Each structure stands twice: as structure tokens, then as C-alpha cells.
Amino acid sequence: MTGAGFDPATTAADVIIVGSGAAGSMAAWSLTKAGLRCLMLEAGRDYDPQAEVNMMAPESDAPLRGASTPDKPFGYFDATVGGGWEVEGEPYTMREGTDFRWYRSRMLGGRTNHWGRHAPRWGPYDFKPFSRDGLGVDWPIGYDDVAPFYDRVERMIGVNGGRIELENHPDSPPGCLMPPPKPRIPEMLLKATCESMGIPVRTAHTAVITRDMPDKVAPRSACFNATPCGRGCTIGAMFQTTTSFLPMAKATGRLTIVTDAMVSKVLMASAGRAEGVEYVDRKTGARHKVKARAVIVAGGTCETTRLLLNSGDKPGGLANSSGQLGRNLTDSTGASFRAFVPALAGRPRYNEDGIGGQHVYIPFWLYQEQKRGELDFARGYHFEIGGRFGIPPAAALPRVWGADLKKAVRTASGATIGMTLRGEMIPNKDTWCEIDPGVKDRFGIPVLRFAFRWSQHELNQVAHGQRTAHAVFKRMNATILDPELPPEKLITAGGEIIHELGTARMGADARSSVVDSYGQTWDVGNLVLMDGAIFASGAHKNPTLTILALALRASERLAARFKSGALA
């Protein structure tokens, strides 16, 4: 789907955009609409969901019944192609004692082709964490600065959801959200159980449309309540940039996309001004230089950071006078809890597919207790909820054989519930990424080396989550399927939740941060970062909606600077 735009050999681009994921595609749509010519460089291959997504095939059509493998970690039919936890010839390394996972999608549309679609707004506390608990740093902007962009992004990408009406969980103004789907039976049981215990359960905000979104170029149809969203969506019900922003931006005639273009460094015209970038053609190994009046880097948090660390003429990399580049890396915490609920055994069957993921979730609810000092961790977490008809997990089946096993499967199908924790990690001094001085990828580009450590805050947080989940399960007389574990064994590895953030954080001044609130690097005026790297903290709320809102805000600022002649 890359196709024709303008020819970069004869026509100069106004803006180079590195990366075609959430932020890069938002930038392409916003800037081309504003009349600017954009040259997008994507490290991965071209990708067309219409031709490549096998939406309806049963898992039994796939090798190993679609089970997760190192080649396809989220299953055979998963949308991620040419990437995953490892990419051939493109390693990353770790400091001793570190266990970090780095998920890379090498494809047009990046990680929006497979993402969780849980799209909560961040709240006022999430932008001012230091003011609240003295840890980390505040953002230079607050909720009120971002809210108008949340309003617009929710309408642009299509988000369904309901009201939350809880502290630090802002509700959307009327007209922003599409109607949410009805909850399923296990979700209703969980809601009744939790609310009897003072734990709120609310309709989730999910980037799946429940009403058609007509468009001349990229029409999207309302979800038809079937097929796994992780495969990608040929009807465009799930937001991914390959069925929305990218075709829309291309239709302006002002977007040219080059795929298999691995950007190796930012080229400089002078100390404070970028000239363009150098990229390697992944198929031929040839190096190319392209120029523009501004460069946007949105290659994904760690890839963006790597590019800057590998650029410039100083040992610390480009735009790093603060020394913060590569520091403050965070991921979300993760832990999973499951139970067999005898009361649900053999329950009446109905179509429980719905819109794919959870219809309801548990937002963090303990801000007052935390403020009073009653919790042994800072920051919050939420639970995402699972539990559907299907093959029961092995742990929910008795050790029997013969007719009894068949009966047991029928009984247990639909009778398990899962609560999956996602929580905020606070940046710490032992967690960062840097250039490995001794290792290069197959293109000769130095690779990243990670150091990662959870702090006691995160460990205490998942321990609290375990106590909460187990208490909920016990209240519904359920059998807990996993052993009670110490938090170090319970918590996911760094990077495993694929929410890397913070390695080129924004701030109020050049001394303590890499970029301003518009992603503009303090050191290089026409170099703008737009992905999760610029986050000043992680929150427990999934980051993509905020990445999109900040990218829209930054793109409009950049267009205004073009208009005012600031980038002439």
C-alpha cells in the first residue's frame, strides 16, 4: 500500500517522519492535511491488511493450532509479521542481571497492527506524579493541556466506552465515545463481586468502533462481533494506522512512504539544525541520504532513542545535553491471576465473542488510601478481565481420563475468570538503555543494551494486586488456579508488556529533559520526537491514546512553525 506520493528524488520533502506506528502516522495525517510534504521511512516491510489478514480462519487451520511460538509469539495468525521478541540480524543486549524483552514489529503500521486497544485517558495525577508523591518528575503539561486532544483523538480513531466517574479517571465529553458493548456473564459476575467489596468495575474504553466511520478513502465498518482483533481487521473496526491514517494521508498526494528503510542516523546541517537522515535499504544494504526542513522521529521509544544515541558528534549522542537520553526507561508491571468458578460450571451457552477484548475493567480505585499513606506502594494499577467459553486451561481440569475428562471439559468451559494486572512503574536509576560499545546489527548500526530493575514500589504493587485478585476469587467461591507467589516471581519481565516509555523525556527545561512538551528537542530546533520516548512518566494506563494525543498536539505545533516561517 505504499504506492505513489511525490518523488523524493525530484521533490524535497518538508518533513521526514521516521516510523509508521501510532505517532508517525498521526503526524503524517496531520501534517499532510496542513499542506506539508512528508517522507515516511519505515524500517519494516510493506503491509496490506486487506491482503494479508486471515480474519476468519479457525485456529485449527494453523500449524500447532495457532499456538504461540518464538516465530509468532502471539499465535500463528497474529498480525505481527517479520518481527517479535527477536529480529534476525538485529540483536539487543543486556547488562548482567537484566532480563528485558524488546518487542519490535518490522512492518508498515508498526505496533498498531497488533495492540491491546485498551485506550484509557490519563488523569490529572498522571501528569503530575512528583507533586503527588515526590517520586520521578512532573510533566511540563497537565491534563487540561492534553484533554482537547484526547477529545479529538477519540473521535479520529474511534473509541467505544462508557462513563467512569472516578477520581483521576476523567470522563470524555459527550460525542467523543461510541456506545460500548453489553458486558458478558463472567464480567457481570465479577462486577457484582467486586462492587460488594468496594472495588469498582467500569465499561472499558476500547479502540474498536461500534458505529460505521464513513470516509471516501478509508471507510471503516462497525465491529461485527467476531474474530480476534490481534490478527488485524480488514473491515477497519479496530484502529490500526494501515486502515486509517496512512491511506488517508496518502490520498492527499503529499505522503511518500519508503518501507524497508532502516534509519541509521540523523544528519546535521549545523550543531543546532538537522539536515535529514541516512537510512539503509534492508533489502539491498545500500545507504541513502534524504533531506527535509524538519525531522520527526517516531520509531518506537527505544528505537527512537537508539537513533539519537547513534547520531551527532558527541559520545552521548544527539540532543543529549541533559544526559537524560536513554534514562528513565519504564514498562508497565504485569501479573496474571486465574480461577475456576464452580458457580459458572456448565452455564448456558450464548455467543460471547463481543468486540474482542474485555468489555469491562477495574480502574485503579485507591487514590484516597494512597494519599493517606495506607498503601506500601506509590502509583496505581488496573485489572483487565478475561473469561470466555472455549478450551479450559489445563489447571482447571481434573487428572482423569475417559468419559470423565470429556464431562470435565464441558463443565469447565466458560467457568474460568482471569484478572490481569497492569501497573505503573516509577523510573529508577538502574533502568535505562544505552549503545552497546561492542555489538552492531547486520547493517553495521550499533545496538541497544538494556539495564532493568523493578523497585520495591512495583513489587509491593503486584503483591497487593495478588491479594486483591485472590480475595475477589474467594468471594465468588472460586478455586484459584495459580499458586500464591512472591512478587519477584509473579511480576513480568521488563519490556514484556510492550509499554516502553520515557527514554527521551519531556520537561520544562533543557537541563533536566530531552524535549519540550511538543517533542521538540532542546538542542536541535527542527528535530521533533513524537512517540513514547517523550513521556515523563508511565502511569498504569495503556499509553497509545496519550501517544496519539501528544503526536497530534506536536504535529499541529510543527505545522504552525512551518507557517510562521520558523523552519525556513
Added chain:
Amino acid sequence: MTQSRRETLQWMMAAAALPLARWSPPANAAAQRTPPPFDVIADWPATLPALPPTKGYGRDPDLMAPRVPWPLTLSKAQRATVDLLGDLVLPADAQSPGAGTLGVGAFVDEWISAPYPIQRKDREQVLGGLIWLDAQSRVLHGATFDSITPGQRAVLLDALTVATPAAGMAKPVAFMDTLRHLFVLGFYSLPEGKADMGYIGDEPTPGDYPGPSPEALTHLTAVLAGLGLAAS
């Protein structure tokens, strides 16, 4: 990422993989172990045929035309024994055929022939177990597993389906645990297996999601009452 992938199979497998991979079960006290109903236990095979050099499907396979690129490695006799076991562990009844009759042996063959870490580990258990099963049948009855009587097979399967095996039975019981899980996955992921579970779905339903049926809601009302919970 969230775990909101709809596909139940994938969710369950992912959920199963995460916490348990980090957990080792405590050693059971010897006193609690269940002895098998026979005195002589065959040795677990010392060596197993290696997996021939082969490749997986890669990070960018053709999703529209899925195929298994690795060669299958079970012998005809082994495949037949797996199908026989499939029809014993998940037998035909009024709701569905037996797993072996549906060809679960082909799935197990595909699984244990795959060049991925989990499948390689399962291969050791399944191949070792099939050899052990014939050896133990010979020890007890002088014939391989496919030639002994249904009653004799049942005694063996009972001995392989205990929670806390005696020392010499640990590996054979682990073999049956693995095989049973593979049978469940292989059988219930097929249309016949889904129908057996009464699964409804996998079909486009345009318009607003209708939500639970009246029967399902009535059942939930009773569940909530039984738990002393108010509907919300």
C-alpha cells in the same frame, strides 16, 4: 499489550504460560505418593531419536495459506498408538467422536515434530512415554500396548493418571499429563470439539453486540443469589 485477545485458545495458553513458567512445584512428601498397582516398573528409555534438522515457519509465514513446513516424525505404529490413546482418554460418546478417531495422532505428530523449545521438550516426554508404555505392557503382559486387553490398558492408564506418582512413575505420569493436554488442545480446537463444548461464536454478528441470552441472564441471577451478591 493487554490480554484482551479474543481468541480463547490463545488467551488460555498465554495465561497458562506466564506465571507457571516462573514456578516450580514443591517436592511432595514421599509418604503421599501413590504406588502403581504393579511391582516391576520398566526403565524410562535412556536415549531417544533426535529431531531431524528442520526449520520452523519463520517470522513472516503466509497467513492466508498456512502450512506445516517441518516433516512429521512418528512411525506408523507410534501414530496408531497415539490415536488408540486418544480414543481412550477422550472416548466417543453421545456428543462427539473419540479424539483418536478424529485423528488427534496427526496433531500430536505435528506438535512433537516442531523445532520449537516447548515442542522439543514435549517430544522427549511423548516419545519416551510411548516406548515406556510398550515396555511396561511387555513386563506385565508380554505384549505391546496395542495388543493387550482393554482392561489391562485401563489399569495402566489409571496408574498414569495420579497426582503424586511414586518415584519410578514420575516420568511416565508426566508423559501422560503432557499427552492429555495435547489431546484436549488437539480435539477441542476442531469443529467437532467446539460443538462438543457447545461453543457458539466465530461468526459475524453485525449490529450491537446482543449480550447474554435470557437463559444465561436467568442463570446468572441464580448464581448471584447463591453467592449472596446483589446484581449491579
